[in-house]
Amino acid sequence: MPSLGRLHLITDTRPGRDPLTVVRAALTAARADLVVQVRVEDSATDRETYDLARRVVALCAPYGATCLVNDRLHVALAVGAAGGHVGADDLPVAAARHVLGPAAVLGATAREPGTAAAAVTAGASYLGVGPCRPTRTKEGLPPPIGMAGVRAVAGAVDVPVIAIGGVTASAVPELRAAGAYGVAVVGALSGAADPARATTELIEALTC
Numbered sequence: 001m002p003s004l005g006r007l008h009l010i011t012d013t014r015p016g017r018d019p020l021t022v023v024r025a026a027l028t029a030a031r032a033d034l035v036v037q038v039r040v041e042d043s044a045t046d047r048e049t050y051d052l053a054r055r056v057v058a059l060c061a062p063y064g065a066t067c068l069v070n071d072r073l074h075v076a077l078a079v080g081a082a083g084g085h086v087g088a089d090d091l092p093v094a095a096a097r098h099v100l101g102p103a104a105v106l107g108a109t110a111r112e113p114g115t116a117a118a119a120v121t122a123g124a125s126y127l128g129v130g131p132c133r134p135t136r137t138k139e140g141l142p143p144p145i146g147m148a149g150v151r152a153v154a155g156a157v158d159v160p161v162i163a164i165g166g167v168t169a170s171a172v173p174e175l176r177a178a179g180a181y182g183v184a185v186v187g188a189l190s191g192a193a194d195p196a197r198a199t200t201e202l203i204e205a206l207t208c
């Protein structure tokens, strides 16, 4: 399995957003270092998800960037994505690994060390850990786990920890110091006036 990119751009498909324009801009700046996770609203149909994911796979390919699909692993397989991401309401990690196969990238959400270690044992190749900080992008999340929460999970596992939730470039140094390998963002790129420049700032913070 190739090494995992440190910057994960999660598509923002809320009304009024333009996820493909943001993906294109981020790819020009991050190239092969970018992981794009196709995440859609729960109300989106499988066909809509498939159409978006197919386009993202095609955009990523010339750059050697990685495309993952959130939740809907059948869509990941159908479009030839590199893998997927699952959380507590999705397929269990072991079942997701069975569906995707041994070579796929498989992310799992974990908020504390016990579930993190269990997810790795079940087959997760990276963990999405958060919310690190307050975020308005997703409703219904538990309170932020902060840097201490990231540190606790990172100390319990030997796979990359991808910090998520309210992440900005200025927060990256403390997240790395807490053990995060990389970050996943929605608003920091989707809401940026210049997504390519914002991508460069995140990559620089992640690799300096």
Ligand SMILES: Cc1ncc(COP(=O)(O)OP(=O)(O)O)c(N)n1
Residues within 6 Å of the ligand: 008, 037, 039, 070, 071, 085, 086, 087, 088, 089, 090, 107, 108, 109, 127, 128, 129, 162, 164, 184
């Ligand atoms: C990198 C990363 N981390 C966490 C999540 C959240 O997944 P989940 O808990 O399944 O919630 P939804 O995104 O499906 O609403 C993620 N998608 N990516």
Ligand SMILES: Cc1nc(C(=O)O)sc1CCOP(=O)(O)O
Residues within 6 Å of the ligand: 109, 129, 130, 131, 132, 134, 135, 136, 137, 138, 141, 164, 165, 166, 167, 184, 185, 186, 187, 188
């Ligand atoms: C989809 C998602 N999952 C989270 C979790 O903590 O599990 S936080 C989140 C949204 C992250 O968006 P932003 O970068 O705009 O804060």
Ligand SMILES: [Mg+2]
Residues within 6 Å of the ligand: 070, 071, 085, 086, 087, 088, 089, 090
């Ligand atoms: Mg999910």
